[in-house]
Amino acid sequence: MTPLSVTACVLLLFVPGQRARESDQPGPPPEQQSTADPYAANACVTCHRNLAGRSAEIVDLEWVNSVHYENSVGCDGCHGGDASLQREQFPSEEAFKQAAHLARNPEFLSLHGDEGWFVSRARGRSMSYFCGRCHTEIMEKHLGSPHGDFGDPSCLYCHGQGTHAIKHATTDIIDPRPRTEAGRCSLCHQASTMSVLVDIKKVLDQTAERIDSSAASFLELEKMGYRNLALGEMHHHTAETHSRLRRVFHSFNMRDINELARSIESVAKQTEYAHELVAALHKARRNQTLVSIGAVVFLLAFAGMLGYYKHAFCEQYDRSEAILPSTGRGERPGSDR
Numbered sequence: 001m002t003p004l005s006v007t008a009c010v011l012l013l014f015v016p017g018q019r020a021r022e023s024d025q026p027g028p029p030p031e032q033q034s035t036a037d038p039y040a041a042n043a044c045v046t047c048h049r050n051l052a053g054r055s056a057e058i059v060d061l062e063w064v065n066s067v068h069y070e071n072s073v074g075c076d077g078c079h080g081g082d083a084s085l086q087r088e089q090f091p092s093e094e095a096f097k098q099a100a101h102l103a104r105n106p107e108f109l110s111l112h113g114d115e116g117w118f119v120s121r122a123r124g125r126s127m128s129y130f131c132g133r134c135h136t137e138i139m140e141k142h143l144g145s146p147h148g149d150f151g152d153p154s155c156l157y158c159h160g161q162g163t164h165a166i167k168h169a170t171t172d173i174i175d176p177r178p179r180t181e182a183g184r185c186s187l188c189h190q191a192s193t194m195s196v197l198v199d200i201k202k203v204l205d206q207t208a209e210r211i212d213s214s215a216a217s218f219l220e221l222e223k224m225g226y227r228n229l230a231l232g233e234m235h236h237h238t239a240e241t242h243s244r245l246r247r248v249f250h251s252f253n254m255r256d257i258n259e260l261a262r263s264i265e266s267v268a269k270q271t272e273y274a275h276e277l278v279a280a281l282h283k284a285r286r287n288q289t290l291v292s293i294g295a296v297v298f299l300l301a302f303a304g305m306l307g308y309y310k311h312a313f314c315e316q317y318d319r320s321e322a323i324l325p326s327t328g329r330g331e332r333p334g335s336d337r
């Protein structure tokens with residue numbers, strides 16, 4: 001048997017045993033397992049999950065795979081209504097639904113009433129206010145952009161592609177493909193504005209890379225003992241710097257985007273410069289250390305040589321002393337050996 005097949009046999013013997021042991025372990029009791037779903041008692045989720053068609057899809061295919069689910073934003077976070085109600089409190093499904101929807105279901109209603117609010121659908125500019133309850137700065141930038149002004153594309157056109165499965169945003173949303181390849185931006189944009197769009201994507205990608213590479217240099221600088229409050233401001237908060245860029249971008253205003261990109265570039269340049277200087281200083285110090293080590297080695301060698309000569313000289317001296325007649329006092333202890 002080769003060592004490999006021995007290992008394989010050992011593994012085969014071992015794995016089922018371990019599985020058995022794992023399943024033997026007492027799990028949480030069934031009722032505790034069901035409350036592991038934080039939405040198990042959420043009125044919107046429990047009812048909509050069991051509705052036929054679109055609703056079930058929204059809950060179990062789209063929303064559970066969204067960044068909002070990940071961050072505990074439920075249906076009521078966006079649509080409002082009362083998610084805390086329970087079926088047992090009502091005589092019928094219809095009454096339960098009416099109460100959860102706050103008994104109103106027309107189009108866009110006032111967002112902030114004392115008695116609560118419920119928004120069923122949002123379109124165009126109203127979508128921006130709908131999402132802007134939480135994403136305030138982006139709402140402002142978006143509403144001031146050509147898109148917000150036009151009312152299209154909406155937040156959801158870019159981020160959800162029309163569904164509830166809103167994901168982490170990346171610059172891949174900026175889609176330079178032509179209309180013939182189903183490009184999502186070329187639906188409205190001709191080749192002439194598509195070049196602006198490609199420029200924005202480039203600036204965003206390059207600046208994001210700059211933020212990260214500069215932060216890495218700064219970390220090295222700090223390891224070398226370098227401190228700088230002004231540079232640290234940006235590098236200790238890279239997530240916030242990324243986010244700032246990504247928020248400002250929603251103005252779709254090249255001047256604003258470039259201005260922020262330039263200020264980030266300037267911090268990155270200063271960091272690079274400091275990195276070069278400090279690295280050079282360290283190299284010089286290392287060289288200096290080499291010189292000092294050289295000097296010490298030389299001195300040690302010199303001392304060793306002196307020692308040797310002293311030893312040789314003293315032995316000679318001892319011997320010469322031994323032939324001299326004894327003076328009778330202070331006889332050297334080694335001389336009679």
Ligand code: HEC
Binds near residue numbers: 080
């Ligand atoms: C007892 C069941 C029930 C509960 C509880 C419930 N809904 Fe509904 N909801 C429905 C039904 C039925 C419809 C209409 C059919 C559909 O759209 O699938 C609906 C429609 C909707 C719509 C779409 C309205 C439209 O104009 O198309 C939204 C949005 C919605 N509900 C959100 C919520 C939210 C948010 C909650 C929790 C606060 C909630 N629902 C609680 C049953 C319920």
Ligand code: HEC
Binds near residue numbers: 078156
């Ligand atoms: C991030 C905000 C957000 C969250 C969270 C959210 N929705 Fe929506 N929902 C929207 C928006 C925006 C629309 C309008 C989109 C459209 O009609 O194209 C919408 C539309 C709907 C509609 C009607 C439109 C349709 O496609 O039939 C229903 C029903 C609905 N949502 C149910 C839910 C349920 C149930 C949940 C919780 C599982 C939920 N939503 C969570 C933003 C959200």
Ligand code: HEC
Binds near residue numbers: 139171245
């Ligand atoms: C034309 C397409 C488009 C529209 C319209 C749009 N976004 Fe974005 N959004 C993007 C892109 C692209 C990014 C990522 C940019 C990057 O990675 O540099 C982004 C990033 C984000 C982020 C991440 C911000 C952060 O702090 O990291 C959020 C949140 C967001 N958008 C929400 C919204 C909301 C809310 C609206 C509507 C008010 C909206 N977006 C409208 C394309 C769009």
Ligand code: HEC
Binds near residue numbers: 068130159167
């Ligand atoms: C109840 C508050 C709330 C509402 C309303 C809301 N969001 Fe969010 N959203 C969040 C939270 C919380 C996060 C996670 C933290 C973050 O990234 O800002 C998030 C994250 C996001 C992200 C991912 C950002 C990233 O990290 O790349 C996008 C995109 C986004 N939301 C778009 C939308 C859109 C589009 C709407 C409207 C249809 C919307 N949001 C409505 C709270 C909300």
Ligand code: HEC
Binds near residue numbers: 152173184186189197
């Ligand atoms: C529903 C139509 C529509 C869609 C889809 C659309 N845009 Fe626009 N966009 C416009 C309109 C309208 C303007 C303002 C007029 C113009 O500059 O063409 C505009 C302007 C812009 C500008 C400013 C151009 C300039 O010269 O200053 C940029 C950049 C831009 N859009 C990027 C995008 C990106 C990226 C996408 C895809 C995620 C996209 N757009 C999708 C309609 C759209």
